[in-house]
Amino acid sequence: MRIYKVGGAVRDRLLGKPVTDIDWVVVGATTEEMLAKGFRPVGADFPVFLHPKSGEEYALARTERKSGRGYGGFTFHASPEVTLEEDLIRRDLTINAMAEDDQQNLTDPYHGQRDLEARLLRHVSPAFAEDPLRVLRVARFAARYATLGFTVAPETLALMHQLSESGELEALTPERSWKEISRALMEDQPQVFVEVLRACGALKVLMPEVDALFGVPQPPAHHPEIDTGAHTLSVLQQAALHKQPLTVRWACLLHDLGKGLTPEDEWPRHIAHEFKGLKLIKAVNERFKVPKDCQELALLVAEYHTHGHRALELKPSTLLELLQSFDIYRRPQRFEEFIAACEMDARGRKGLEERSYPQADYLRGAATAARSVAVQPLLEKGFKGPELGEEIKRERLKALKAYKEATSV
The missing domain is CATH 3.30.460.10 (Beta Polymerase, domain 2)
Structure with missing residues (x-):
């Protein structure tokens, strides 16, 4: 032995x-x-x-x-x-x-050892092409070791391309796929994972909704990088740079899926992409049996991220609806993660990576103002049932109006 x-x-x-x-x-x-x-x-x-x-x-x-x-x-x-x-x-x-x-x-x-020194990810034998999970694994290792200068050997990328076209990737179970995807997203350079999958043709098989973003232009005034796919990779890179949790990274990857549905004659504008993307996100979540917390945040970030960017302009009533959508009273952490995803989205733009994001503190302050409304005094005044709910809403709206006035001075 x-x-x-x-x-x-x-x-x-x-x-x-x-x-x-x-x-x-x-x-x-x-x-x-x-x-x-x-x-x-x-x-x-x-x-x-x-x-x-x-x-x-x-x-x-x-x-x-x-x-x-x-x-x-x-x-x-x-x-x-x-x-x-x-x-x-x-x-x-x-x-x-x-x-x-x-x-x-x-x-x-x-x-x-020779390939370690050459910074190459190279397959051991032709049998590599027998296991479709290895496509995801190699892409994950590329994301992990990108900072050390590692790249995928051309002959290995060719085998990964062969696997992507063989139909074998469809045989992967949702659980195995998600395990590799989630681990890859938590690496130092998760955008490299997506880049490698795209380079070998696996992205259009596993996540065609993400693959469809490449080549789709956005207004250069807001997106100097122009390409929606490039923007998505930058947002993911920012999420890793700022040590965001998996929930935020998953939301960052999927937040703009709706832009892939915009007809070409409407480019570079993407009207209502926030809502159009929801059905695509649900499909991706279902395909990989994504954990519930990741599913929920991805959908909320897609629907409301433009609200986050416009936070300082929102009417108090719209702000209240936003806060209610996140259930900030029972789920405060989820709203924090939404704010983080919005900030990563704002920073994931060419030349704007260091931009300040005052919307973050403004949204936190709004949440604090809404939470400050005490329920007990309203109960003591005799409010109950639906009437109590309406009165709480009125008081929260009043608190948000006062907050907006105080912060706009």
Whole structure:
């Protein structure tokens, strides 16, 4: 039995990055031997065990063979005869196909260290094209390591293009796709994820609504970058730069989908794009079974982001409707995330990345004014039921009028 540290832990150590998760491969062992040493089995499809003390995952060396469509369409074979090199060749990228023993002696049969130094994301073998999930994974690694200068090798991009055209991407489950998408959006350069998917043709398969934004012009007075797709990538980049949570990043990606529906003879204006985009966002949310908090914020940001930009001009009654739409009294965090998404949208424009966004503090102040209306005195005056609701609304409107007057002096 020989045990090796493999994959990401080896890659990140060589890159000088912090190592968080460690994966281990066991060569020359049987399931019975692992159980005898106290390891606990957890793998449903192939033998994976948890270490009796550390709880880390140890997998028996295995080979795989394509047996069906999609990410799960593989038959695995694990036995003591499977070599380390045979196990490593089934991995996606050369930089993930290295192993080291307990003395940090490197096993690198597919030149992963060389590709690390060349800053290349390169597939290990032609078998790469058998697993559609790898298209998303490579794009995610490109987003993670873009700041270090990594790019996708041309021959790997060609295989990703082949996968995109094969129909295999449609075989991915919503859950697996969302897991990769959500992780990619939380990387340092999430816009690179979208760029790589677009470069290999996967974006028009997985998210045609986003792909349709490229080549659609916007008014240059508001959007010096002009192209709606380029703007979306810049907004996403700003969201990452400002350490926004996943909910905000997802909303940033989808906020302008309605512009992809504008007839060409109406370009560069996009009348009512806020509402036109809602059905597209619902379709994307459904396609990937997106978590509810991400779904809700994406829809609200799309519908109301232009209200956010015009906050200082809004009538008190319109401002109150906006606040009510976000349920700021029970869901204050959601309104904060809306403000953040609006600010990222304002900054995601060529040459305007450092612009101030006074609307943010104005909206926060408006929310505070509306929340300051106390319900108890109204109850004591005898208001109840629908009448109470109307009186609360009147008092909140009064508070917002006073707030607007005070801030416009």
